[in-house]
Amino acid sequence: MRYLPLTDTDRSDMLAKIGASSIDDLFVDVPEVARLDGPIRGLPMHASEMAVERHMKRLANKNTVAGDVPFFLGAGAYRHHVPASVDTVIQRGEFLTAYTPYQPEIAQGTLQMLFEFQTQVANLYGCAVANASLYDGSTACWEAVAMATRVTRKKRAVLSGALHPHYSEVVKTMAQFTGDVIADSAPAIQADPDMEGLTARIDEDTACVVVQYPDILGRITDLSALADAAHDKGALLVVVNTEPVALGAIKSPGEMGADIVVGEGQSLGVGLQFGGPYLGLFAVRDAKHVRQMPGRLCGETVDAEGKRGFVLTLSTREQHIRREKATSNICTNSGLCALAFSVHMTLLGEKGLRELAAENHRLACVAADRLAKVPGVSLLNNAFFNEFTIMLDGKPAREVVRSLADRGVLGGVSLGRLYPGVERLQQALLVAVTETTTEDDIETLASQLEAIIKESGIKEAAQ
Amino acid sequence: MNAPNKSGWKPQMEVADATGETVTTTGNRALMLEEPLLFEIGHAQTTGVDLPEIDASAPRRLAGLERDEPIGLVGLTEPEAVRHYTRLSRQNYGIDLGFFPLGSCTMKHNPRLNEKMARLPGFADVHPLQPVSTVQGALEVMNELAHWLLDLTGMNAVAMSPKAGAHGELCGILCIRAALEARGDAREVVLVPESAHGTNPATAAFANYRVENIPATPQGRVDLEALKARLGPDVAAVMITNPNTCGLFEPDLREISDAVHEAGGFVYCDGANFNAIVGRVRPGDLGVDAMHINLHKTFSTPHGGGGPGSGPVVLSEALAPFMPLPYTARTKDGVVHLVEEEQADEFARTHFGGEMSSFGRMTAFHGQMGMFTRALTYMLSHGADGLKQVAEDAVLNANYILRSLEDVLHAPYADSGPCMHEALFGDKDFGGGLSTLDLAKGMIDEGFHPMTVYFPLVVHGAMLVEPTETESKATIDQFITAFRSLAERAIAGDESLKQAPYFAPRRRLDETAAARKPKLKWEAPEA
Numbered sequence: 001m002r003y004l005p006l007t008d009t010d011r012s013d014m015l016a017k018i019g020a021s022s023i024d025d026l027f028v029d030v031p032e033v034a035r036l037d038g039p040i041r042g043l044p045m046h047a048s049e050m051a052v053e054r055h056m057k058r059l060a061n062k063n064t065v066a067g068d069v070p071f072f073l074g075a076g077a078y079r080h081h082v083p084a085s086v087d088t089v090i091q092r093g094e095f096l097t098a099y100t101p102y103q104p105e106i107a108q109g110t111l112q113m114l115f116e117f118q119t120q121v122a123n124l125y126g127c128a129v130a131n132a133s134l135y136d137g138s139t140a141c142w143e144a145v146a147m148a149t150r151v152t153r154k155k156r157a158v159l160s161g162a163l164h165p166h167y168s169e170v171v172k173t174m175a176q177f178t179g180d181v182i183a184d185s186a187p188a189i190q191a192d193p194d195m196e197g198l199t200a201r202i203d204e205d206t207a208c209v210v211v212q213y214p215d216i217l218g219r220i221t222d223l224s225a226l227a228d229a230a231h232d233k234g235a236l237l238v239v240v241n242t243e244p245v246a247l248g249a250i251k252s253p254g255e256m257g258a259d260i261v262v263g264e265g266q267s268l269g270v271g272l273q274f275g276g277p278y279l280g281l282f283a284v285r286d287a288k289h290v291r292q293m294p295g296r297l298c299g300e301t302v303d304a305e306g307k308r309g310f311v312l313t314l315s316t317r318e319q320h321i322r323r324e325k326a327t328s329n330i331c332t333n334s335g336l337c338a339l340a341f342s343v344h345m346t347l348l349g350e351k352g353l354r355e356l357a358a359e360n361h362r363l364a365c366v367a368a369d370r371l372a373k374v375p376g377v378s379l380l381n382n383a384f385f386n387e388f389t390i391m392l393d394g395k396p397a398r399e400v401v402r403s404l405a406d407r408g409v410l411g412g413v414s415l416g417r418l419y420p421g422v423e424r425l426q427q428a429l430l431v432a433v434t435e436t437t438t439e440d441d442i443e444t445l446a447s448q449l450e451a452i453i454k455e456s457g458i459k460e461a462a463q
Numbered sequence: 464m465n466a467p468n469k470s471g472w473k474p475q476m477e478v479a480d481a482t483g484e485t486v487t488t489t490g491n492r493a494l495m496l497e498e499p500l501l502f503e504i505g506h507a508q509t510t511g512v513d514l515p516e517i518d519a520s521a522p523r524r525l526a527g528l529e530r531d532e533p534i535g536l537v538g539l540t541e542p543e544a545v546r547h548y549t550r551l552s553r554q555n556y557g558i559d560l561g562f563f564p565l566g567s568c569t570m571k572h573n574p575r576l577n578e579k580m581a582r583l584p585g586f587a588d589v590h591p592l593q594p595v596s597t598v599q600g601a602l603e604v605m606n607e608l609a610h611w612l613l614d615l616t617g618m619n620a621v622a623m624s625p626k627a628g629a630h631g632e633l634c635g636i637l638c639i640r641a642a643l644e645a646r647g648d649a650r651e652v653v654l655v656p657e658s659a660h661g662t663n664p665a666t667a668a669f670a671n672y673r674v675e676n677i678p679a680t681p682q683g684r685v686d687l688e689a690l691k692a693r694l695g696p697d698v699a700a701v702m703i704t705n706p707n708t709c710g711l712f713e714p715d716l717r718e719i720s721d722a723v724h725e726a727g728g729f730v731y732c733d734g735a736n737f738n739a740i741v742g743r744v745r746p747g748d749l750g751v752d753a754m755h756i757n758l759h760k761t762f763s764t765p766h767g768g769g770g771p772g773s774g775p776v777v778l779s780e781a782l783a784p785f786m787p788l789p790y791t792a793r794t795k796d797g798v799v800h801l802v803e804e805e806q807a808d809e810f811a812r813t814h815f816g817g818e819m820s821s822f823g824r825m826t827a828f829h830g831q832m833g834m835f836t837r838a839l840t841y842m843l844s845h846g847a848d849g850l851k852q853v854a855e856d857a858v859l860n861a862n863y864i865l866r867s868l869e870d871v872l873h874a875p876y877a878d879s880g881p882c883m884h885e886a887l888f889g890d891k892d893f894g895g896g897l898s899t900l901d902l903a904k905g906m907i908d909e910g911f912h913p914m915t916v917y918f919p920l921v922v923h924g925a926m927l928v929e930p931t932e933t934e935s936k937a938t939i940d941q942f943i944t945a946f947r948s949l950a951e952r953a954i955a956g957d958e959s960l961k962q963a964p965y966f967a968p969r970r971r972l973d974e975t976a977a978a979r980k981p982k983l984k985w986e987a988p989e990a
Contacts, residue, residue, distance in 0.1 A: 001845075001849055002844075003574060003763075003844070003849075003933055004849070004852060004853070004932055005935035005936075006860075010936040011859060014936065015859070017863060017867065018862045018881075026855075027744075027858070028881065029711070029880055029881070030712055030714070030740070030744050031749075033717065033748060034749050035744065036745065036851075039742065039848045040615065040851075043611060043614050043615075043846065043847035044846050045846040046848055046849040047844060047846060052576065053576065053580065056580040056839075059604055060580075060583040060585025060600055061585055062585070062599045062600030063598050064589070064597035065584045065585055065589065066593070071590075073592055073593065075592055077828070079588070079590065083511065083541070085511075085541055085544060087582075089544075089549070089552075090767075092548075092549065093559025094555040094557045094559065095548075095555065095767070096767060097570075097766065098557040098767070098768040099556075099563060099568065099769070099912070100768070100769035101768060103912065105907055105964050105969045105970065106907055106964075106967050107554075108554035108555070108969055109552045109553065109554040112500065112554070113551055115500070116502070119535075119984045119985040120536060123534055124534060124536070128984070133770075135627060135826065138826050138827035139630070139826055166826075169824035170824050170825060173822060174823075176823070177640070177669075220525065222528060247530070247534075248530070250528045250529065251529070251530050252530065255532070271587050272591070274589045274591050275591030275828025275830065275832055276771075276826075276829065276832055276834075277771035277773070278827075290981060290983070297981070297983055299978070299982055300977065301973045301974065301976050301982075304970035305970050307969060310972075311974050313983075314978055314981060316978070318661075319629070319662050319664075319665035320661040320662075320918075323661045323665055324667065324674040326665040328669070329665035329666040329668075329669050331627065331629040331661075331662045332770040332771070332772050335767045335771070336768060336771060337767075337771060339548075339767070339768065343548055345536065346501055346511070346537075346538060346544050347510070347511035347512050347539065347541065347544050348510060348511070349506070349537055350507040350508075350533065350534050351538060352510035354517065355514035355517055356512075356514055358515075358518070361523065361525070362518070362521050365523070365524060368524075382526070383524045383528075385525070401594060402594050405594040405596060417592065
């Protein structure tokens with residue numbers, strides 16, 4: 001009970017002040033049928049800090065830690081080195097335990113940080129305005145589609161088959177009540193994304209076309225022509241990015257004509273965390289769309305003495321004012337993850353981000369070349385940033401991944417796990433490389449892969 | 464020591480400081496330090512990390528899409544960065560600094576053990592798509608947390624993936640929609656009491672329902688007769704908050720649930736205030752079909768300046784087959800299972816006696832794992848006995864505040880009986896054009912974070928005060944003294960309050976100007 005400051009004397013003094021004879025008097029409105037007298041059966045009693053720590057460590061130790069093994073997983077979550085000072089900053093109580101900055105006079109720390117964060121994200125994406133973050137990349141993707149339907153007053157969204165399937169599913173789930181989605185079921189298995197096929201799907205009823213960059217197979221391509229085609233039909237181009245580090249090496253979506261850019265910010269500062277909390281990024285290229293954006297926005301203003309200060313602004317779009325007419329029902333952002341992202345980005349700076357991106361790309365090229373030399377393995381991509389797809393020539397990638405795990409290598413994401421119903425993707429393995437990958441790790445993956453492919457234990461995949 | 468005025472020293476530059484109390488050259492005031500924007504102190508070529516220099520001759524496979532133009536980012540070295548953010552942090556109020564009496568938002572002590580456990584590499588450094596054999600401990604955390612949530616709420620299943628309370632609301636409403644559609648029942652209306660959070664109507668509208676309000680009684684509770692009268696074959700669900708946003712328990716919830724069920728609808732309970740009844744009341748016993756649980760509010764995961772949250776949704780047996788994956792459910796033998804995509808259909812056949820009809824995916828990956836570890840750590844620390852004490856102390860503290868201030872402040876529902884975890888006041892008796900906002904800003908000068916203001920909307924100038932269980936009697940007494948004196952000043956029309964706060968990092972900020980000409984991004988000043 002180390003978190004409860006009231007003493008028994010306090011409790012009886014306070015009950016006397018209230019005029020109640022016992023604590024039960026304060027629960028008189030609870031109908032008898034719903035009252036619980038003793039502690040709930042089946043749940044343990046309170047435990048010491050040491051005992052809880054022992055229990056949680058026992059659970060943690062059952063997991064394979066990414067940093068302890070050669071590690072090549074990506075597909076929307078990437079393992080980067082996070083400088084020690086990032087965690088130092090986010091653990092400061094004034095950031096960690098602060099509330100949403102609705103009282104700006106005593107929340108300038110959070111607010112100024114958000115203003116800086118918005119600037120970093122907008123510049124990274126090549127956009128005019130970014131918001132103060134959303135839940136994660138996948139929900140940001142849905143919010144972008146919803147915003148596009150508000151802006152264009154059209155209902156149909158065209159999704160690329162090479163959009164992360166989880167993102168695609170989130171959009172389809174949400175849109176079943178509000179719109180109409182056309183989605184490719186799977187990406188074409190070829191070296192370059194099928195931009196012509198995607199372009200052909202845009203028509204006069206299209207609110208937006210959603211494309212991922214780099215896409216789920218790790219491919220990158222120029223999106224300018226797609227942007228023009230969308231604009232010709234009065235549709236918006238929504239570009240999804242799940243690896244912000246890539247934008248330190250390749251052109252921003254905004255530069256190529258994207259109208260809304262959304263993504264996952266987990267790569268910088270946040271860590272893997274088994275899937276969350278992550279950081280949804282959301283930006284628009286043209287400031288005229290700002291009032292249709294979802295989520296919080298921090299803006300600059302002055303105080304009564306004329307000093308520069310920051311406030312949450314344009315909240316007339318939000319649920320607490322507009323209720324059923326709000327632009328979204330979201331009531332929070334990922335403030336602390338945004339702080340982690342922003343601190344990491346500040347430590348990198350323009351120079352560091354470019355160097356980090358270059359190192360990621362260099363190691364990915366080394367890995368792609370080495371893996372392509374493994375007999376029975378071929379590289380799919382013509383172009384990539386730090387993630388690419390290899391084809392395992394008749395072997396089911398899911399089982400190869402399991403065998404690699406048994407040998408102490410977390411060797412990538414089987415695309416069959418993300419596209420369970422698509423047969424031709426069952427032998428595709430998505431491999432991600434970051435600056436945390438060593439050349440020894442790459443060699444280990446290649447040699448273990450070679451050994452597994454040689455073994456007869458792995459069945460031929462259905463063709 | 465000669466004071467500056469005796470030595471004849473005068474500041475050499477204009478300093479914008481209307482109070483005249485502290486005039487300094489830098490604009491700093493001792494430990495209150497002004498901090499420029501990152502973009503005003505950083506440089507494009509400065510970095511705080513050591514990385515290999517770019518090898519221009521290295522092969523590249525970037526499809527000719529190299530980013531050639533400047534991105535517009537700046538860097539700081541590590542000492543500069545640590546100092547920048549540490550200085551910014553000092554412009555913030557947090558629960559670690561003092562009392563944060565926010566009604567409906569629940570700011571309680573955030574134990575550092577939770578943080579330490581969430582950072583164990585076995586939880587923090589694990590990828591969501593690792594082979595299942597390598598993440599058994601993480602899945603056990605989800606299972607164990609679900610066990611607690613189901614036992615504490617008396618429900619059957621819990622959807623783990625919603626990312627925040629409002630996301631959980633949407634999850635619950637979509638489960639209801641899917642369950643109705645599965646029985647071929649296209650209903651169009653969701654009833655929402657007028658005291659509800661704004662997220663409730665926004666959520667229902669997002670799920671394509673028409674929202675109708677249900678009035679409150681003069682006692683601050685849902686008008687049972689009005690609700691019953693509106694029920695019918697077009698009503699999909701009633702969204703109700705219990706304890707409600709007036710801080711009161713809804714004693715008729717069981718009767719409301721029965722009536723809604725009889726009319727073929729479902730009951731959604733906004734679980735934002737579950738911390739008031741945890742361990743004392745199980746919502747399942749009141750007939751609730753779906754309820755989200757804000758882990759940060761009831762189970763002390765930190766607010767972080769506005770997120771991340773986490774909003775698992777507990778569900779009745781009727782709704783369980785429709786929820787998003789992954790989820791956890793209790794089988795007849797009492798065992799709780801974590802069900803992922805692969806096992807969903809089989810599990811549904813074995814345990815729900817039918818197909819899984821999930822309404823779809825709400826988010827990539829498993830949900831807010833980092834919050835699950837924190838919440839579970841907190842639950843284990845308190846235990847079943849401690850969580851019950853949490854609700855009792857929170858309710859005791861709130862009633863103590865209500866009864867200590869009802870003689871001076873307008874307390875619209877003071878006669879409705881005990882309040883739950885929060886006490887509600889209004890600004891009806893204020894003089895001199897003073898408002899709730901002025902009192903709130905005065906509270907800042909007294910060293911407290913202001914209470915929740917202007918919510919719920921049913922009370923004029925509402926002030927919603929929630930002490931939580933982690934405040935001592937001494938802190939609460941100090942708060943009551945300050946609140947009483949501010950209330951007396953407001954009632955007397957003390958105009959000096961209109962200028963408050965006087966002692967904060969900033970005086971009142973011009974929010975109208977910020978909205979009229981939004982400046983949302985730093986731009987380099989023109990040379």
